[in-house]
Amino acid sequence: MDQIAAMRAFVRVVEAGTFTRAADLLDSPKPTVTKLIQQLEAHLRTKLLNRTTRRVGVTPDGAAYYERALALLSDLDELDGSMMRSQATPSGRLRVDVPSSLALYALIPALPDFIARYPDIQLDMGVSDRPVDLVAENVDCAIRGGSLTDPTLIARRIGQVQLVPCAAPDYIRQYGLPLHPRELESGHRVVGYFSARTGRPVSFEMMRGDEHYDLDLPHAVAVNDSTAYLAAGLAGLGIIQGSEPMVRPYMEAGRLVRVLPDWECEAITLHVVYAPNRHLSSRLRVFVDWAAELFASGAAHRRRAASLLMATDPGGG
Structure with missing residues (x-):
């Protein structure tokens, strides 16, 4: 034996x-x-x-x-x-699970760099917003946003993703641009989002200086997947709070319009989580370090862009 x-x-x-x-x-x-x-x-x-x-x-x-x-x-x-x-360099199969929007608009576009650095790692990426049992499904790690609901998992903070409130031009033409978050409670509608893990709806949180609004708003449709959430926003079904990497290309193309530009949504904290009884292999270590580097460089890029905008916009100062 x-x-x-x-x-x-x-x-x-x-x-x-x-x-x-x-x-x-x-x-x-x-x-x-x-x-x-x-x-x-x-x-x-x-x-x-x-x-x-x-x-x-x-x-x-x-x-x-x-x-x-x-x-x-x-x-x-x-x-x-x-x-x-x-x-030897890190090698072997690595199974990760990633939310849809992060996979499509942040991780996958950057994967050529990871593969060039670690050509001997076979990356199997599960892409969805559904809850994943890391042990039962033999997943090495998962990237998760927001508060962590499972205290038994080991977590490493790798960065933040900013949420951006926006809507399709057709929606703006029909309902107009809101000037204050309170206007969203009447005369406007949002696309609802509920957690695939808990089933709880996610509220709109808007901040400006000392003002803070946590709004439970009316919606015609609610989804539990970030790609479906984006599709509903593009279809003009309501205002969405999309992650910045996800909505940026559509805003640049004019398919989404930023609303309430003087207000900010609360950022989502990102963690890599893995089970405590899982061996932290070298391939998992380098993936976690790479992901942390990716989101750190993205945040630095956004800060530089914002500072340049403030320097060139006559109304920015």
């Missing part, structure tokens, strides 16, 4: 909850995974798993063995990784 392979199979079955899912994640035939678990139980002379037709659970002995096996495998991966880092 290959005890290391058996331990890895056991850990994956516990985390995935089924032999079939574990086999898929290990890229191994299900009978092979089953045989490894049987050999491990025979070697240890104890039952580690309780099998049912739908789910696999751990026995008390299995739970204790899982914790120790996880720690040992993590140490082994760290040892292997340290040796590999000293001899």
Whole structure:
């Protein structure tokens, strides 16, 4: 019996909850995974798993063995990784999950730089606004915006994304330009957005100096995906608060118009999160560092552009 392979199979079955899912994640035939678990139980002379037709659970002995096996495998991966880092560039498969708007308008356009730096990394990027179970779906890390709802995850702050209130020209022609956030409560409408993780609606937050408005506004349609949110805004269904990288090209093309330019929306804080029982491999380290560098350079570019605008705009001072 290959005890290391058996331990890895056991850990994956516990985390995935089924032999079939574990086999898929290990890229191994299900009978092979089953045989490894049987050999491990025979070697240890104890039952580690309780099998049912739908789910696999751990026995008390299995739970204790899982914790120790996880720690040992993590140490082994760290040892292997340290040796590999000293001899080679980061390599292998890296699975990340990214919200739609960040993927389409920030990360993917910048990926040629990442690939040029790390040509031996195979990046598998899940793109959606849905909640992801990092452990069960075998995802190495996720980029998430806003407040973190899972305290068990390890998080690293990598930057911020500014929200920009804007609307389609057709909407402006029909409803006019609002001059104050309070005008949004009557005579205007927004495109609603609700969290794919919690189902809660996201309010409009507008700030100017000491003034702050947190508005729950009427809408004709609400969505839980950022690309659908942008499409609804472009269709003239209401005012949106789009992330700056997402709406900027449409504003430059005249397909969206900035509204309430004297007011700001609260920025969204971005984190890279990963499970505490996941080995922080060299390929994951370099991706996290690259993402932090990407958003830091984007923020610096926006600050330079704003300062140039203030210097050249007669009304800016």
